[in-house]
Amino acid sequence: MCQGVVPLNDISVLIGGKAGDGINSAGLTIAHLFNYLGYRVYMYFDYPSLIKGGHNFAIVRASEHKTGAHRETADFLLALNNDAITLHTGMMRPDTEIIYDSGNATKGTGTAVAVTDILARENALPIMGNSAIIGAFAKAAGIQWDVIEDVFSRHLLKETGKNLAVARKAYDVAHTKRVVPVIGREPLPVITGNEAIGLGLINGGMDAYISYPMTPTSNLLHFLAEQAPHLPLTVVHPENEIGVIIMALGFAYAGKKAAVGTSGGGFCLMTEGLSFAGQSEIPVVIVLGQRTGPSTGLPTYTGQSDLHFVLHAGQGEFPRLIVAPGDAEESYEWSSLAVQLAWKYQVPAIILGDKTLNEGTYSFDRNELEGYHIDPGIPGEEPITGDGYLRYRVTGSGVSPLAVPGTPGTVVKVTSYTHNEEGISTEDAVISMIMAEKRNKKAAGLLEEINRLEAVRTYGNRTSPVALLAWGSNKGVACEVAGMLGLRVIQPVVLSPFPLRQMKEALSGVKRLISVEDNIEGQLGILLATHGIRVDDQVLKYDGRPFPVGELREKVMEVLK
């Protein structure tokens, strides 16, 4: 879960270079070094929307406790070029250890690594310059050579030997500056939010994943496409997002559980399909990774400005499940639940992520999973197939027993029109009303189900009268700040149907509620207001960058002054 106190052993490493330098995978390698020492890790990767050139950096945070946020200063700064130093002076403290490529960056103090020489001597490719910097860093941090060997052989599968040789050269000439203590726990899987979502979808029973590439969910498409050959999973990349969602509905109609992935722009194109799913009661799961809008906005940066869009997207009224996980474990668990609940209640389910979560990298601890179990069926409402099957049979729960085409003697009719129980269009006033009520009833059942789960979570000092209200990836940073300041954290994981009862319980004893959001309108605050809950103060960030711990702490302290 998330811990209150700032742990003793807590290390931040920034590695920067230009796009194309392999900063992301270098960051991941560093994260694994810490993982092997027994740390819990988190990595934020910052990159502009281009392929070559431009500045990239990754901040690896390693801590004794689980973490999901980056710090405002670095203990080690690894510079593959000069920008990595000049652009991050704000993150340096006097004791920050700088390790730099002496051929590309000019810095008087710190550990100079003659990357070009090493590469020449080893006859290695320029991309392996990373390994030299990592080798020097490992020595500076007092990390034993065998840890590097282990990590490289498990995670640097291409040219492992050469990368190790390059790293060794730098390791041998560097000096130990600051020993990172060994924690001595078993390493955990280190996965991105996207991967956690993908694994959760698979666990929930997803049979097909359909997506058109768009940051920050493209990597989910790539991950699942890679995994598909080893799973009962079909992955399709169609012509556009309109095709994506309709194809998913086709899969679902024919009996296969399908999920789609996109960002705000693609979701715009999906809204007609979303509304169709609502009317036809065909389940679908939509993974929406938010980025900075409006429109193309900042394609590779974060945001939480699509909450009201997803709450209301699509013409007409129909129930929908919206979940906003805050870390890798929640991403896994709630993605799995999203599939199960979408099919149980025959509603669209949206997994609302953000770039920080989708592309952030986390230690994944299975012991943190709640292990929820959902009964797939509704008692008393088993399918009666054959002659007289009614796709939209009106039932007590509003959920009609589901049959698929190909079922002997059964005609299955779905439609985007208002329809009778058979699935034939009608304009009859009474039937229209009954069907609207039938659909609406499903929201009540869904809410009841949600209320059996921890749909609103609290952390920190649970008796504090001051609470931070955070959703999505802000969970991690809010927890840490709350820990430092002795505050409570309230995190709604489910945003629709709104778990009002649980929210009220979480708010019990709260005198001052401070919302923390990555948008300018305070969208969660507005949602709460519609339920009669007032947010007292807001700490909003809308520059596309996630809050570092120190920045949020200062902002919250300012509010509390």
Add this chain to the structure above:
Amino acid sequence: MTGRNLVTTAPNTWCPGCGNFSLQFALKSVLGELEQSGVSLDDVVLVTGIGCHAKMSDYLDVNSFYSIHGRTIPAAIGIKLANPRLKVICCAGDGDCYAEGLDHLIFAAKRNADITVIVHNNRVYGLTTGQYTPTSPLGFRGRSTPGGTTELPINPLELMLASGATFVARGYTKKMEQLRSLVTQGLLHRGFSFIDVLQICATYNNMTGYYNDRIYDLEDHDVSGFEHAFRKAREWDYNNDARIALGLFYQQEMPTYEDRIFARPPDNTDRRKRIDEILKEKM
């Protein structure tokens, strides 16, 4: 299910004289024959868009997916990928398929998806009471173009040939025998079958006389020759007053989308086990 009456109890609201009746009759009899030949109608799915044509979903008592405007094809492909055993037929409109959903049509042809697309091409938006469509001739006076359209029509046959369709045909709602035969052949064809059907709209665009004066059947036509088919398809461009050929223009056996996707059979590994393995790799 055998010998069932293929008509639902939904009241029919097509105008008297509407060509959709002929298409309904053709589909009904083809499905009946299909059933007699041993295909279970339980395995047939009809996908329709939105428009007069689309009411076929309400009227035919078979599995149906009554989609939204322009979106028959992605649904049909999803259904086919989910269960390749199903026979999937799209009844689309010309506004539906050539305007709102044209991108999907091109991609279905490009993929050679094993579905049959029947376009009820009345060259007008029927349900929205008479506007021009992508196949209306230049100068067509519709309700949105009272002074006549100012753009040329597209030639869907030419477009489909260029996009890689492996079965390209044109029918006419006043030629029932041929229509039935084309639908049957389309259903039996492995791969993407496209049938543009000149459908009479009795209310907004009755071209019966025009068509009757110009139509002829393709005879001694080699359906395997692409160049020849292409030339034939260009003979009438939906605008000039040339003769209008009816029948099968082109047919080619090619691996289908589904063949290629399922070339590797799905791995039925236990999901949980595989998740454990992936997590181990990430450690």
